[in-house]
Amino acid sequence: MYDTNLVLGGKEFTSRLIVGTGKYASMDIMRDAHEASGTEIITVAVRRVSLPSGESILDYIDTKRYTLLPNTAGCYTADEAIRTCYLAREAGLGEMVKLEVIGDQRTLFPDVEGLLEATKVLAREGFTVMPYSNDDPIIAKKLQDAGAACVMPLGAPIGSGLGIRNPYNIKIILESVTVPVIVDAGVGTASDAAIAMELGCDGVLMNTAIAGAQDAVSMARAMKLAVEAGRLAYKSGRIGKKLYATASSPIEGLPDWTS
Amino acid sequence: MSVTITVNGKAMEIEPGLTIDGLLTLLNVKREYTAVAVNRDVARKADYATVKLSEGDKVEIVRPMGGGA
Numbered sequence: 001m002y003d004t005n006l007v008l009g010g011k012e013f014t015s016r017l018i019v020g021t022g023k024y025a026s027m028d029i030m031r032d033a034h035e036a037s038g039t040e041i042i043t044v045a046v047r048r049v050s051l052p053s054g055e056s057i058l059d060y061i062d063t064k065r066y067t068l069l070p071n072t073a074g075c076y077t078a079d080e081a082i083r084t085c086y087l088a089r090e091a092g093l094g095e096m097v098k099l100e101v102i103g104d105q106r107t108l109f110p111d112v113e114g115l116l117e118a119t120k121v122l123a124r125e126g127f128t129v130m131p132y133s134n135d136d137p138i139i140a141k142k143l144q145d146a147g148a149a150c151v152m153p154l155g156a157p158i159g160s161g162l163g164i165r166n167p168y169n170i171k172i173i174l175e176s177v178t179v180p181v182i183v184d185a186g187v188g189t190a191s192d193a194a195i196a197m198e199l200g201c202d203g204v205l206m207n208t209a210i211a212g213a214q215d216a217v218s219m220a221r222a223m224k225l226a227v228e229a230g231r232l233a234y235k236s237g238r239i240g241k242k243l244y245a246t247a248s249s250p251i252e253g254l255p256d257w258t259s
Numbered sequence: 260m261s262v263t264i265t266v267n268g269k270a271m272e273i274e275p276g277l278t279i280d281g282l283l284t285l286l287n288v289k290r291e292y293t294a295v296a297v298n299r300d301v302a303r304k305a306d307y308a309t310v311k312l313s314e315g316d317k318v319e320i321v322r323p324m325g326g327g328a
Contacts (some may be wrong), residue, residue: 020327030325045326048267048319049293051286057325058292073326086301087321091294100328108328132328158328185328207327 001235006180006203008041009096009128009149011067015040016197017227018069018182019220020207027060029216034061037210037220043069043098046088069130071098076111078118085122096128098152098184098205108158112139116146123147132184135169137176144177151177152205155196156186159208163192167199174200190219190226197230198238264316273312280307282318293322 005012018041024030034042042061061068070088075081078101085097101118103111110133122129128149133139135153143151153173156162163186164170174181180202187193187206196204204227213219261272266282273282279295279302295302296319302310312318 020325021323022326022328024325043327044323046294046321047324047326049288049322051267051269051288051320056289056292057323068323070323071326071328073328083296083299083301087294087296087319088323090301090303091292091322093292093323098328205327211327 013040016203018205023211031060033216033220036217038224042066043071072100078114081118099131119146137172140173141176150180152182152184154185155183158185161188190222193226194230262314266318279310
């Protein structure tokens with residue numbers, strides 16, 4: 001079936017799965033998981049260099065092959081997030097950023113006020129802003145109007161593995177905006193990713209679900225298949241739900257067993 | 260006379276007139292995919308050779324690390 005590509009900041013991507021680089025048991029496993037996931041976009045945090053500086057995570061990511069997506073994880077104000085994006089750009093990590101302004105340490109829920117403020121500034125500065133937000137259709141629309149390249153509502157809290165807790169809100173977000181909708185955070189297993197895609201989302205971003213699995217590499221492959229399957233099911237147009245059975249074999253032509 | 264600056268949260272004594280470029284060389288930091296901020300402002304790579312560090316400057320040297328969200 002014909003499908004369009006995911007377009008972000010004028011760049012086209014065939015894969016609709018974006019993955020992270022945190023919490024892997026080893027760098028080799030991370031590299032193999034990235035490969036198995038079929039991803040084209042990999043998100044990285046921006047942190048202090050440990051001195052003396054040793055091995056870099058980018059020794060394990062082929063930057064010619066993958067698009068890097070620096071994130072502002074750990075930022076609690078718009079100012080911190082904006083400065084982190086400037087640092088990422090100066091470091092040569094590109095202008096596509098996963099914008100996070102966190103509101104609370106326990107839930108890691110977004111501070112949408114700060115998020116909106118930072119989105120406005122960064123979009124004006126030419127960044128391709130991908131904001132991690134809560135699953136609120138109103139803020140999704142505001143982020144779009146502020147210049148966000150996509151909106152990234154959470155499925156559930158970061159790292160929780162609870163799946164898509166409010167599919168109805170995700171559905172309303174899909175109706176509220178024209179930019180791509182990428183579910184970011186909350187995915188626990190393959191069916192969660194499939195559900196996001198079946199709802200009509202344009203992509204899924206995940207880290208812990210893959211990195212924390214007992215076999216991260218095979219989970220990465222499972223996620224690749226789930227995102228593809230969910231997307232295909234969405235594009236194929238599912239049947240309606242009905243309360244009672246509808247036979248799929250014809251009634252006509254049944255043999256007569258009466259004696 | 261030496262100058263005291265803070266680099267990634269740690270105090271450090273440097274020679275007066277040391278530039279960002281000089282500091283990165285001194286610390287043996289790889290330049291690729293690295294960025295520097297001095298007193299909260301991101302330094303442009305083109306300015307590394309000319310920006311001199313002064314007493315009390317807070318320097319942050321960052322690079323990509325593993326993370327998802």
